[in-house]
Amino acid sequence: FLWQEGHTVHETEAEARAEAKLILDLYERFVREHLAIPVFTGEKSESERFPGAVQTLSIEAMVQDRKAIQAGTSHFLGQNFARASGIQFQNREGKQEFGWTTSWGMTTRLIGTLVMMHGDDDGIVLPPRIAPTQIVILPIMPKEETRAAVLEACDKLAEGLGEARYVDLPIAVEIDRREIGGGVKNWEWIKKGVPLRIEIGPRDLEKYSVDISRRDQPVKEKQPMQMKEFIVRAPEILTSIQQNLYDRAKKFADANTRVIGSKDEFYDFFTPKNAAKPEIHGGFALAHWNGSREVEEQIKNDLKVTIRVIPLGDSEPGRCIFTGEASQRRVVWAKSY
Structure with a gap:
């Protein structure tokens, strides 16, 4: 079970309420910009409110079975927990006063939301902004005599991509050098949801090209592209995948x-x-x-x-x-x- 949690204590009610709203907005922006998931934001009703809270704010996402998932919450706790726990401070007049507190968090539930919103029958689909591997290079080596040349081309491609940046960070690239069948290798990365799969084989060397497969498109679709062009366009393609996942999720939520x-x-x-x-x-x-x-x-x-x-x-x-x-x-x- 994983979670992110925060607690704050404030001098005034207004400061604490502003903090709770700030975190709600931060959660909404993170889920929208990084996870490519649209959400509704707002306040919980009294019956759905966190026990002891004065106000519970929430982001609510729709997944593919049209059900809602509470993907993150931010609570204004008033002075209730401060009184129960003895959280006091010396105010500007030198008197002891109970603090105004907040509590907020996201949990493993958000990972489930990501899987259930973007995943398909072939596995998970990861938005590029949070994918630990954004591009995987798959060497196609049917014959031993072409193995060295193919791996050298893969290394050169990875080196070129290493100089490119996506959202102002180095692109995360991996070369899968394992000695297993190409089909098995490809499906493992499909199931893991890596945004871009790049195949390089002996025929590609002759044309200085690569075959590109995007995880946001049907898994059997491939697009050939010159290697130099791909190195230049890789950040643009990752941006396109990120936006497409959000647009697709937003269209689904709006339609339902x-x-x-x-x-x-x-x-x-x-x-x-x-x-x-x-x-x-x-x-x-x-x-x-x-x-x-x-x-x-x-x-x-x-x-x-x-x-x-x-x-x-x-x-x-x-x-x-x-x-x-x-x-x-x-x-x-x-x-x-």
Whole structure:
């Protein structure tokens, strides 16, 4: 079990609330820019709030079965934990005062989100910005007499790529020199999700070219390219893969997020057509809610659907689709892990 966690103590309530929001924004940016995953951000309802917190902020991602995953949280704890733990400081007037605290973290759950959002039937698909190996070079050596020449070409390619930079860092390149079948070797890297696989064989030496396979495209697709051109274009191709993964995930999330205006439509959206063997259904629903915990519990019991976040920022007043009572804003509902 892996996790990243932080705790802070502040002089004022405003400073602590600002810190909690700062971390929420940082998490959203990291997940969007590095993991290529779009998320909804906002506040948890009282029933979904971290025990003891005054406010829980969350990022919520949709994965390929249209369920939500709480991918990171940031909590404003008020003075509750400071009082329980005796966390005090001397204020500007020289008096003892309880601090205002925050707590925030991401866990292994985020790794699962990454796998479930981008993965396919052939294995995981890693965005280039977080891939430990961004380019793997696969020597094709069917005959012993061409082995040395092929490996020399692979070394030269790796050396050339070593001088290139992607997001202002050296590109992570690996040459797979193992003495195993080329097909087996290729599939191992496909399953590992490495963004770019580069094959070099005797025929490629004659043309000074390489065969390029992108993990964000069908695994059998290959694009020939001159070696010198590939060295120049490698950062651009990695950028293209990163953006394509995000665009694909955003298109999927948008296609399965619906603004819902009635209780019947809501129940239909979250009810599978085949009760015996439920198909993939639902997604994220944006619907008005009157703030009632009783309504929230009823929906959870009926459909196993919960409020994932209450979006921050400008609101759109309306009427609760379940009771007809006044509602300050639409909230995000979904089935979740």
